[in-house]
Each structure stands twice: as structure tokens, then as C-alpha cells.
Amino acid sequence: MTVRIYENILKTGENRELPRSYYIPRGISEYLLLNGEWDFCYFARDIDVPDVPSKIEKWDRIRVPSCWQILGYEDPNYTNINYPFPVDPPYVPDDNPCGVYSREFELKEKWGRVYIVFEGVSSCAFLYINDSYIGFTQGSHLQAEFDITDAVRKGTNRVAVKVLKWCVGSYLEDQDHFRLNGIFRDVYILQRPEGHLKDIEILPDDKAFNIRIDGEADLRIYEGQKLLHEGKINGSASFRPQDPVLWNAEKPFLYDVIIEKDGEIIPFRCGLRKIEVSDKYELLINGVPVKLHGVNHHDTSKHNGWYQTDEELRQDLLLMKELNINCIRTSHYPPPPKFMQMCDELGFYVVCETDIETHGFLRRLPDMPYRYDTETNEWPCTMPEWEKEHVERMQRMVETFKNHPSVIMWSTGNESGFGRNHLAMIKWTRQRDNTRLIHSEDATREKPSDVTDVFSRMYMPLDELESYAKSDEIRMPVFLCEYSHAMGNGPGDVWDYNELFDKYPRLIGGCVWEWADHVVDVDGVEMYGGDFAGELTHDGNFCCDGMVFADRSLKAGSLEVKAAYQPIRTDFSNGILSICNRFDFTDLKEYTITYDIESDGAILKSEELDIALEPHGSVQIPVSVPEIEYSYGAHLNVYLGKDG
Known part of the structure; x- marks a missing residue:
């Protein structure tokens, strides 16, 4: 039995760029988002697709990003465990539906390196620029980038993408959700200067920015509007803020790290934090x-x-x-x-x-x-x-x-x-x-x-x-x-x-x-x-x-x-109001805490509490309760407020 490229376990992609950190370059670089209306042609079998997209004579219109089942090409199918095809790896059914996407895009000038990036395509994609085959990718939810410099020209260009319903990678994508297909995330063009940086690493730490790049560039680090550092980076650099503000889920402070080379600006928003496991096997964030x-x-x-x-x-x-x-x-x-x-x-x-x-x-x-x-x-x-x-x-x-x-x-x-x-x-x-x-x-x-x-x-x-x-x-x-x-x-x-x-x-x-x-x-x-x-x-x-x-x-x-x-829990029993701060990094002094005693809808007593309670702490507050006569009910209500 013939193994097609999309059934080859060892052929996970062709001419796809090596993976890199996500960023959108600015400055001299051009970013062209290709979301919007595309030409589209649906085929019940991929073997019926012409060898080059330009031979397709009749096109529909489809919006991108989308999934073609949602737009009426096939019915959606929900399955939790069972594959929607016979389990016979690496093969998928011969009658393998396919959608071909096509649209034009404009390049003002032909300069530098030109890339196209797909953030999500299911299940696999064959890429063509101006009818020239560029490459292949699978891995539906994984970013795929292609260098299309040699295939583009100044002015009008045409991109076409052949997307198959199933490929060998579908055996690794048996998730519990509707089984859908198409270009379902952003797709865009990047035009960048020759010799640009590729991968940039800024692994989070709790003390320093440890940065690695594949070249030399200018580096700036900001804390809000305040410039903390400005200098050169050649391969790697480390910078320690004097009083670092650490990132956590309650107080997600981010620094701005700007890397610039040859007029191209690459911005990142970065947090300083550290992950550890204690000797009690606790998860520690910043200790x-x-x-x-x-x-x-x-x-x-x-x-x-x-x-x-x-x-x-x-x-x-x-x-x-x-x-x-x-x-x-x-x-x-x-x-x-x-x-x-x-x-x-x-x-x-x-x-x-x-x-x-x-x-x-x-x-x-x-x-x-x-x-x-x-x-x-x-x-x-x-x-x-x-x-x-x-x-x-x-x-x-x-x-x-x-x-x-x-x-x-x-x-x-x-x-x-x-x-x-x-x-x-x-x-x-x-x-x-x-x-x-x-x-x-x-x-x-x-x-x-x-x-x-x-x-x-x-x-x-x-x-x-x-x-x-x-x-x-x-x-x-x-x-x-x-x-x-x-x-x-x-x-x-x-x-x-x-x-x-x-x-x-x-x-x-x-x-x-x-x-x-x-x-x-x-x-x-x-x-x-x-x-x-x-x-x-x-x-x-x-x-x-x-x-x-x-x-x-x-x-x-x-x-x-x-x-x-809930991060703040309260309980009232025997005249004692108990307050527990389940936050990890937030003191309750950042909140206003008020209670009232209500009977049959009437407020009998109200008081704002002045509490400074550290994370993971608790406090018991005596509350004098007036004698209450009620017909329908009496309650002690606690209210929490926070500015902003």
C-alpha cells in the first residue's frame, strides 16, 4: 500500500522554519494579517484536487479563520474517545475531504525576507505561493512558519493552501471536542530585514532577565515608563533590576523588554518569577x-x-x-x-x-x-x-x-x-x-x-x-x-x-x-x-x-x-466573625470589609472593619449582636470591596 506524504509518520513537515518564540516584529518590518475573505473550494476527496490551485475553475468565498463544517461544508461531528475513522496507522481513509483556500496579497516592495505564519490549521496544510509549492505542515494547534522570499514578487501575489481533513497526525489529535477542520487561527505575512534575529529566549527568573539571541542587537528594559537598562547584547545578556517586582497570578507585573536590530523592533512583555517545590512537596511561586x-x-x-x-x-x-x-x-x-x-x-x-x-x-x-x-x-x-x-x-x-x-x-x-x-x-x-x-x-x-x-x-x-x-x-x-x-x-x-x-x-x-x-x-x-x-x-x-x-x-x-x-472566607458562630485570607500574595488591607446585621430586611447594625491580614492568615473578631426579634430571618452579611 502506498504511503502518501501526509501518512508518513517521519514526515511531520517540509520546508517549515524551525520553531521560535512567538513575537510580532515592528519598526521597519511589515506585518500583514491575512484574516478575512478567501476563495474556497471543497473537495470530497483530496485525489480530485488539481495539481496546482490555479486550475480550480469555480470558487466559493469563506471567512478565515473558521472551520469549514461550521460554515456548511460537511456536518460537524462530536466524539469523545472513538476516532472518526478506522484505526489503522499511519493510514487515513482514501476518501479524504479537502478544502483549498486562496487569496491575493500585496507587497509594496520586494526586500528582505518574507514569511507566512499559520497559527492553526487542521489537520495538515500544503502551501503554494504563485502556484509554486512551498512546503507542508501538520500539528493542528502548533505554529508553522515558511520562508516564501524566493516565491514572491513586488505587487500582487497569490497564496493557496490545501487543507486535508485527516493525516497521520490525526492519530495524535483525538481530543474530546467537535472534530473540525480549516484555517482556524490567524495567518499573516512578515517582511523582515536580511540577517534579522530569529529566536529570542527570555526564560523567567525571580532575580534577573537572562536573554539569549542569535546575533547582536540593542537592548532596552522598562519598568512602566522608567528606562531601567539600555545597552548592547551579543548572543546573551543578564540584567538584574535593583528592586525587582515579581510576577504572580494575583499581581501580574510585567516589564517591557525591547530588542532592536537594523531598524526592526521586537517587543516582549516579561515577568520575573520562580517556580520551586518545597521539602513538603508544596508548589512554590517566588518562595x-x-x-x-x-x-x-x-x-x-x-x-x-x-x-x-x-x-x-x-x-x-x-x-x-x-x-x-x-x-x-x-x-x-x-x-x-x-x-x-x-x-x-x-x-x-x-x-x-x-x-x-x-x-x-x-x-x-x-x-x-x-x-x-x-x-x-x-x-x-x-x-x-x-x-x-x-x-x-x-x-x-x-x-x-x-x-x-x-x-x-x-x-x-x-x-x-x-x-x-x-x-x-x-x-x-x-x-x-x-x-x-x-x-x-x-x-x-x-x-x-x-x-x-x-x-x-x-x-x-x-x-x-x-x-x-x-x-x-x-x-x-x-x-x-x-x-x-x-x-x-x-x-x-x-x-x-x-x-x-x-x-x-x-x-x-x-x-x-x-x-x-x-x-x-x-x-x-x-x-x-x-x-x-x-x-x-x-x-x-x-x-x-x-x-x-x-x-x-x-x-x-x-x-x-x-x-x-473564593480567596476570602468568612464564618460567624457564637458571636465570633472568622475571616480567612486564602490569597497567596495579597494582604486584606487592600480590601474594605464591612458587615451588617439584618433582620426582616432592616439593618440593625453596620460596621467597617480595619483589618490587615497577611496571606494565608486568619483572624477572629468578636461581634456584639443586639437582641433580635424577627418573623422571616436574621442574617450577618459580610461585604468585600476593592478600589479598581
């Missing part, structure tokens, strides 16, 4: 024990599928802040780069997960029991020929997001078993970045392991979790990468879990499954798995398991999470 009050976040929009606008992403994060969430697991793939910038700015701890899930190998044959039988060596994680693809997906994620202070853990993926290829991923990551923790949920599914930095499990019963909190066998932080499934009337147990998190130092917290319901809006009707024609396999409404609805309106579960995660 302070921190609990992760987290959620799993899929990129999902009921109108756009996998594409969320910048405004929608920010809305998600601001709503998370309102619900007292401080941690995000990017389930189960890297997020759009702008999302990570927002996490830096707004303050979130991020478990950045690479684009790997092979859950469907549990059901690769009919009537298989639900078991991670990786000892059969029939899983991608155990087969040597899959090692390159595994390691490369980790590399592309780490290199893209290594400069972000919000990233506290790198994750090798989700529900993929654990094998030699995960070990190769972990080995590479440790050598590349030893400043962050490494997470791999399946590494500790069966027993404790020292190959990762956290003991991670999902949906662990409370009594089992407490036993692990006391166990001498586990000598690392315990993290629930998924817990408190928010489907239906859930999550009802999130408070109980957080009581255990607070009780035991090594229980560092977890991420509720999941953020938002997945639905597709069809003429005002919200539809999910099983609602679409031709779904050979689907998992019904199991995608409607978010703590918020698809339109981001709140559920009862949203308020349950907010209460469990």
Missing part, C-alpha cells in the same frame, strides 16, 4: 506556597467552532477572574499566542499542554475493554517510529511559549498512555528548560513515578486523594489535572476537594473539567453530538459539560466553583 484553583479550557465558540476571537478569549479570562480561577490547563493543545499574552497580563498560572491525545487506541478493535494496554506496544507512545512526532510537538510548543511567565508547567498531552516516546519528550524538555515543572498525567496512572515533577491523576475519589496526601511513596506535589466533572448539575463536590487541598501541603490543587459547553449554533438552535446527519460515531451531549453555558452565561455550578475558590 510562597500556592494552590491552583483551576479549570480546563478548550477553544470553543458556538458560532465559530475552534476559532475564538481575541474578544471572546479575553471575555473567558475575565469571567474566570470573576469566578476566582487562577489556573488554566490548555486542554488538550497549545492555545493561540494572544491567549497566552492575556494570561501573562491578567494573571493566570498555565499548564501548557501539547497537541497529543490518543485516547481512541483503547477502542482500536471492536469490543475492547477500557484499559491502557500500552504493554502491547500498539500505542503511538510505545512505537519507535512515532518518537520524532511526539518530541517535535513538544519542541514546537515549548519554543513558542518559553518566554511567558504564566507558564508554570509543560504537559506532554492527555490520555495517551505512557511510553518511551513520552520519556523522550520529557528528556528533551528538561534539557531545554529546567525552570518549569513537567506534567504527564498517564505517567502516574498506575503507580508513582519520578520521571515527572507532579503526581497527576484525574477524577480521583476523595478518600483516595487523602490517602495520597498522606502517602510516603509519593514524593512530589499531587495535582488533579481533571476533577469535578461539571456536566449537568455538577460540579457538586468541588468544595470538598478544596477542603483537602487546603488541609494537605502536597495537594497543590487541580483543574475542574471543563470551562464551557461545546455546541454548534444552527439557525439559533444549539446542537451537539447526534444532532447532525451522517455521524457514524458520536457521544451525544457529553460535550455539554462546562461550568458555563456555550454563551458564557453562568450555571449553578459556576457559583459553586466561585464559592469553593
Whole structure:
């Protein structure tokens, strides 16, 4: 049987640039966003696509970014575990649907180096410029950059992209969401001077900026409007602010680091912070024990599928802040780069997960029991020929997001078993970045392991979790990468879990499954798995398991999470008002705290408290309660306020 390029396990890309840190250069460099209307032609089989895009005679119009199923080309399909095609790696069905995208763009002048960058294309893409083949990429949620200098000309140029529904990489992308395709994230042109810098590394620390570049440039560092440092950098440099302001999720202070060469300006917003594990196996941020009050976040929009606008992403994060969430697991793939910038700015701890899930190998044959039988060596994680693809997906994620202070853990993926290829991923990551923790949920599914930095499990019963909190066998932080499934009337147990998190130092917290319901809006009707024609396999409404609805309106579960995660807790009993500060870096002197005593709707007493209470502290305040006669009820209400 002939193996096509997109079925070649060892051919993960062609002519794609090496991964680098994410940035958009300014100054003399040109940035041309190609989002908007494109020509589009859908083919039921990729073998019917002409050898060059210009031979296509009839085009529709489509918006980019988007997913073609959302726009009426095929029906969406939701499946949780099962692959939507027969499990026969590396092969995918011969009848492999394909979408061809095309549009013109203008270059005012032909100068320097010209690149095109794709932030997300599912499942793989073949790139053409002016009918010349440029290259190939797979890895749907991973940035892909191509040098197109030799193919472009001054004036009008045409880019065309052939996108296939499935490729060998689809075996690594069996995530629990709607299975969609297309150019679903930003795509843009960069025109940069010859000899420009490529990769820039600014790994976060709690004392200094440690910067590495591939050349010589000018360096400026600002604290707000104040210039802290100005000088040259040749290869590497280190700068220590005199009184560093450290980044954390409660106070996400960012410095501005500007690197300039030959008129090109490359800006970064950087935070200083340090991640450690204490001798009690606590998670330490800047030396302070921190609990992760987290959620799993899929990129999902009921109108756009996998594409969320910048405004929608920010809305998600601001709503998370309102619900007292401080941690995000990017389930189960890297997020759009702008999302990570927002996490830096707004303050979130991020478990950045690479684009790997092979859950469907549990059901690769009919009537298989639900078991991670990786000892059969029939899983991608155990087969040597899959090692390159595994390691490369980790590399592309780490290199893209290594400069972000919000990233506290790198994750090798989700529900993929654990094998030699995960070990190769972990080995590479440790050598590349030893400043962050490494997470791999399946590494500790069966027993404790020292190959990762956290003991991670999902949906662990409370009594089992407490036993692990006391166990001498586990000598690392315990993290629930998924817990408190928010489907239906859930999550009802999130408070109980957080009581255990607070009780035991090594229980560092977890991420509720999941953020938002997945639905597709069809003429005002919200539809999910099983609602679409031709779904050979689907998992019904199991995608409607978010703590918020698809339109981001709140559920009862949203308020349950907010209460469990609240950073300031109060209790009143026997004339004593108890206040507990669960913040990690915030003193309660930054808040105004007022209480009143109310009976049948009438305020009998009100008082503002003058409290300075350090993080993790508690205080008991006697409250004199007047004699109360009531018909309907009497309450002591506590109000919290904060300027700004």
C-alpha cells in the first residue's frame, strides 16, 4: 500500500522554519494579517484536487479563520474517545475531504525576507505561493512558519493552501471536542530585514532577565515608563533590576523588554518569577506556597467552532477572574499566542499542554475493554517510529511559549498512555528548560513515578486523594489535572476537594473539567453530538459539560466553583466573625470589609472593619449582636470591596 506524504509518520513537515518564540516584529518590518475573505473550494476527496490551485475553475468565498463544517461544508461531528475513522496507522481513509483556500496579497516592495505564519490549521496544510509549492505542515494547534522570499514578487501575489481533513497526525489529535477542520487561527505575512534575529529566549527568573539571541542587537528594559537598562547584547545578556517586582497570578507585573536590530523592533512583555517545590512537596511561586484553583479550557465558540476571537478569549479570562480561577490547563493543545499574552497580563498560572491525545487506541478493535494496554506496544507512545512526532510537538510548543511567565508547567498531552516516546519528550524538555515543572498525567496512572515533577491523576475519589496526601511513596506535589466533572448539575463536590487541598501541603490543587459547553449554533438552535446527519460515531451531549453555558452565561455550578475558590472566607458562630485570607500574595488591607446585621430586611447594625491580614492568615473578631426579634430571618452579611 502506498504511503502518501501526509501518512508518513517521519514526515511531520517540509520546508517549515524551525520553531521560535512567538513575537510580532515592528519598526521597519511589515506585518500583514491575512484574516478575512478567501476563495474556497471543497473537495470530497483530496485525489480530485488539481495539481496546482490555479486550475480550480469555480470558487466559493469563506471567512478565515473558521472551520469549514461550521460554515456548511460537511456536518460537524462530536466524539469523545472513538476516532472518526478506522484505526489503522499511519493510514487515513482514501476518501479524504479537502478544502483549498486562496487569496491575493500585496507587497509594496520586494526586500528582505518574507514569511507566512499559520497559527492553526487542521489537520495538515500544503502551501503554494504563485502556484509554486512551498512546503507542508501538520500539528493542528502548533505554529508553522515558511520562508516564501524566493516565491514572491513586488505587487500582487497569490497564496493557496490545501487543507486535508485527516493525516497521520490525526492519530495524535483525538481530543474530546467537535472534530473540525480549516484555517482556524490567524495567518499573516512578515517582511523582515536580511540577517534579522530569529529566536529570542527570555526564560523567567525571580532575580534577573537572562536573554539569549542569535546575533547582536540593542537592548532596552522598562519598568512602566522608567528606562531601567539600555545597552548592547551579543548572543546573551543578564540584567538584574535593583528592586525587582515579581510576577504572580494575583499581581501580574510585567516589564517591557525591547530588542532592536537594523531598524526592526521586537517587543516582549516579561515577568520575573520562580517556580520551586518545597521539602513538603508544596508548589512554590517566588518562595510562597500556592494552590491552583483551576479549570480546563478548550477553544470553543458556538458560532465559530475552534476559532475564538481575541474578544471572546479575553471575555473567558475575565469571567474566570470573576469566578476566582487562577489556573488554566490548555486542554488538550497549545492555545493561540494572544491567549497566552492575556494570561501573562491578567494573571493566570498555565499548564501548557501539547497537541497529543490518543485516547481512541483503547477502542482500536471492536469490543475492547477500557484499559491502557500500552504493554502491547500498539500505542503511538510505545512505537519507535512515532518518537520524532511526539518530541517535535513538544519542541514546537515549548519554543513558542518559553518566554511567558504564566507558564508554570509543560504537559506532554492527555490520555495517551505512557511510553518511551513520552520519556523522550520529557528528556528533551528538561534539557531545554529546567525552570518549569513537567506534567504527564498517564505517567502516574498506575503507580508513582519520578520521571515527572507532579503526581497527576484525574477524577480521583476523595478518600483516595487523602490517602495520597498522606502517602510516603509519593514524593512530589499531587495535582488533579481533571476533577469535578461539571456536566449537568455538577460540579457538586468541588468544595470538598478544596477542603483537602487546603488541609494537605502536597495537594497543590487541580483543574475542574471543563470551562464551557461545546455546541454548534444552527439557525439559533444549539446542537451537539447526534444532532447532525451522517455521524457514524458520536457521544451525544457529553460535550455539554462546562461550568458555563456555550454563551458564557453562568450555571449553578459556576457559583459553586466561585464559592469553593473564593480567596476570602468568612464564618460567624457564637458571636465570633472568622475571616480567612486564602490569597497567596495579597494582604486584606487592600480590601474594605464591612458587615451588617439584618433582620426582616432592616439593618440593625453596620460596621467597617480595619483589618490587615497577611496571606494565608486568619483572624477572629468578636461581634456584639443586639437582641433580635424577627418573623422571616436574621442574617450577618459580610461585604468585600476593592478600589479598581
